[in-house]
Amino acid sequence: MQERGIVTLGRFARIVSDASGKHDVLALLADALAEHVACDAVAVYSLAADGKLRLAAARGEGAAAEIEVDLEDVGELAERVLRACGDDYTGHVQRPLVAGAALYGAVVLLRKRGGEPKLELADGLVDLAAMALGTAAHVEQLERQFAELRAQQEMLARTEKLRALGQMAAGISHDLKNILNPLSLHLQVIAMAMDRGKTDDAKSSIAEMKGTLQRGVQTIERLRDFSRQQKETKGELVDLDALAREAAAIGKARAASGSGRVPRIREELSAPRQVWAIGGEIVSALVNLVVNAIDAMAGAEKAGTITLRSGEDEGGSWIEVSDDGPGMPAEVAKRVFEPFFTTKGQEGTGLGLAMVYATMQRHGGSVTLDTAPDRGTTFRLRLPAASPLSGR
Structure with a gap:
């Protein structure tokens, strides 16, 4: 490969590493192939989740023909593209977009009469794009896993909040019972004392009620202080x-x-x-x-x-x-x-x-x-x- 081709690969590697997603990578690949590998048209196909290859980017006259190919028929892709593009094109080259063991799509290069595309440079560009697609897929997987983990954490947090609310409700119920029971008893004592004319006993119970109510107020204030957000x-x-x-x-x-x-x-x-x-x-x-x-x-x-x-x-x-x-x-x-x-x-x-x-x-x-x-x-x-x- 000539020095110019090496420079092209280096520049493409830098550009594609900054791409924000799969579609950007495929568009950049189509641009680079159309500009540098001496072909007349480029069609870049992406493998969709349903197992079909669909057009993702095209450069050159007629290359944007909407062709859909099942994964098992990927070997026929170039021939079908060539037929769809018309009689002006006489030659084609197909390259898979493979990184590791994963297939992300395929590239078809079309030539009119005469000349051959720069296949070594084309292979280098395709390999770099495939690696970028692999990285993007890995990032998407990590983002999905992170989103799932965050959803699980939020669910656990809600569960913990419900548990804490249950604990707090039980404590409030207990404290209010401790407050209301003595008040009920004192009211009974006051009623009996008033019936018998024993005002001193009634006054004593009223004083006890005041103390009990004060403890209740303090409990409520502490609950407010504990639960408020500031x-x-x-x-x-x-x-x-x-x-x-x-x-x-x-x-x-x-x-x-x-x-x-x-x-x-x-x-x-x-x-x-x-x-x-x-x-x-x-x-x-x-x-x-x-x-x-x-x-x-x-x-x-x-x-x-x-x-x-x-x-x-x-x-x-x-x-x-x-x-x-x-x-x-x-x-x-x-x-x-x-x-x-x-x-x-x-x-x-x-x-x-x-x-x-x-x-x-x-x-x-x-x-x-x-x-x-x-x-x-x-x-x-x-x-x-x-x-x-x-x-x-």
């Missing part, structure tokens, strides 16, 4: 130490209102760099952790200590809530972030730590737990320097 919400630069002090103040008031020994709440804050966050959500998360620590140490022989610490590392800032309480066994620690998992019996909703986890996920951060029986518990909230809530 992708559109933008945060602001916040001082973690200020948020920690706010949470500590709320925790101290909560501890003082309870019965039994009051744990000490102290702060070891180190002024870490500011981070992007929704301050109210971080305070709520910290209060949840502080209240959990207070509850964990309730009934202890001596008042314990809850410590809020802050710091920073290479990628962001963090804040910890630690206690020197009883700690958690491994089987409890691995489930604490599950919605509706609680160790507090009917007093617990199992949503507090799940809400903390959801808050940190929404902020692009993380929450980690370090605990063991008789070693206390430490939760660390870590917020990245580059948060999805930064609005940047």
Whole structure:
């Protein structure tokens, strides 16, 4: 093959590698053959999914005749094309478009009287086009497989969402039952007390009802906080130490209102760099952790200590809530972030730590737990320097 032919093959290889699909490859092949291999007409046929060869591209007078050939009759293709193109054409050459073990079509070159086409160059162009067709077919197969995989993933995601909704519905049903049953009982007590003129008993039951209703409101608020999506919400630069002090103040008031020994709440804050966050959500998360620590140490022989610490590392800032309480066994620690998992019996909703986890996920951060029986518990909230809530 002459140097010009080699250059032609190189240029065609580059062009065909950028083709967007099978039809583009076949059209480029027809152009190259008509221009470079000294033939008078070119007909390029593509093998369809139904096993028939159909015209995909044609160059030259009469070459665009619509001919359809079954795969088993592919050997007759050139003769049928020659007859359809008229008496001006006296010679023909047929080449298959084959890559690996796959047939993608066929090429027919037509000549008028005299001369021979440049078959070596034609074979090179046909081979390059066939390889491009093989690559395109492989890409199409991968795209189909990817689409099938994505559909399966979406189906699994829908199934998982239904499972999660079922779990949440069961938890809501359980919590509402815990709220409604005491209310019903208190209403009965009030009715009997009023019949007997015992207003003090009625007032006591009313006070109990208020407390029960308040727990119901808190449950609903936590469900809302856990389930809401706030992708559109933008945060602001916040001082973690200020948020920690706010949470500590709320925790101290909560501890003082309870019965039994009051744990000490102290702060070891180190002024870490500011981070992007929704301050109210971080305070709520910290209060949840502080209240959990207070509850964990309730009934202890001596008042314990809850410590809020802050710091920073290479990628962001963090804040910890630690206690020197009883700690958690491994089987409890691995489930604490599950919605509706609680160790507090009917007093617990199992949503507090799940809400903390959801808050940190929404902020692009993380929450980690370090605990063991008789070693206390430490939760660390870590917020990245580059948060999805930064609005940047």
